[in-house]
Amino acid sequence: MAQAPFSRSHHATNDLSPKFDSNGNLSNNLTLTSPSHTQVQSTQRPKLEVQGLSKSFAQKGKTVVALHNIDLYLQPREFVCIVGASGCGKSTLLNIVAGLVQPCSGKVLVDGEAVPGPGADRGMVFQSYTLYPWLTVAGNIAFGLKLRRLPNAEIKQRVSYYLDVVGLTKFAKAYPKQLSGGMKQRVAIARAMANEPEVLLMDEPFGALDAQTKEQMQKFLLELWEQTHTTILMITHDLEEAVFLSQRIYVMSAHPGQIKQEVHVQLPAHRDLEMKLDPDFIQIKRAIIHALHDDH
């Protein structure tokens, strides 16, 4: 993969291995914490913070509380996943962080500053392919950069760099309809990353892909994250995907949508697909399943 000309400073990751007691239960090394403990515990300023976020919708004359008093944070360069049952408010939460939906109360901060709406500091990748069909791959990646009126030379340099990063240089002049699902998502990721966001927000980015392509994309995303030092907040239904990719996982409960538990995934920082078969990996996945099924 190419060296990032725009990459940010690297922050070391915690690569402690999980420890289990004699019954196979997680001991304190894989920390499961209740919402009251989700405040920032480090002296480092978080890259992203969500404070006291609540959101209700009017539905058929009734009020549906989609999110209630959500607090979360991401440290710089952290990869964090949010999991939870369908309808628990994951997409609403991500859309509020992206500035696409206004909360009823609470705020979103990037580098300590409250953000009032959408901004180039938060890049978004959706599950459905949101590429512009009339633009080439290169044109799609350049789109946001042109909107921001970046100098042409810089646009060219970034497009070329991110085409290389996602391994699609040969497809620069292809149109979305000529690409596979995985390739389309790589373009969507390149397009979001070309803006050099402070945080990359991903809503089920691999949800529409077949199992094999999905695994390739997980590996690709992990390599990309290792190379570019991007801070990533991702929603997924796939618990294995969450454990494989992230350093922390927020488990949400529904009605109303709340953060129920925070799981620190203390697996080695550098991971390969084989790790999914590792007993430690499976144990962490099991802990999340229990957290999801425990309604109390």
Ligand SMILES: Nc1ncnc2c1ncn2[C@@H]1O[C@H](COP(=O)(O)OP(=O)(O)OP(=O)(O)O)[C@@H](O)[C@H]1O
């Ligand atoms: N624009 C809207 N108007 C009314 N209700 C909404 C709106 N958006 C979301 N909701 C409601 O808010 C709740 C949370 O929805 P949301 O889509 O955020 O959940 P989710 O966890 O992302 O679900 P899924 O995993 O199925 O995508 C649901 O009850 C949903 O019906």
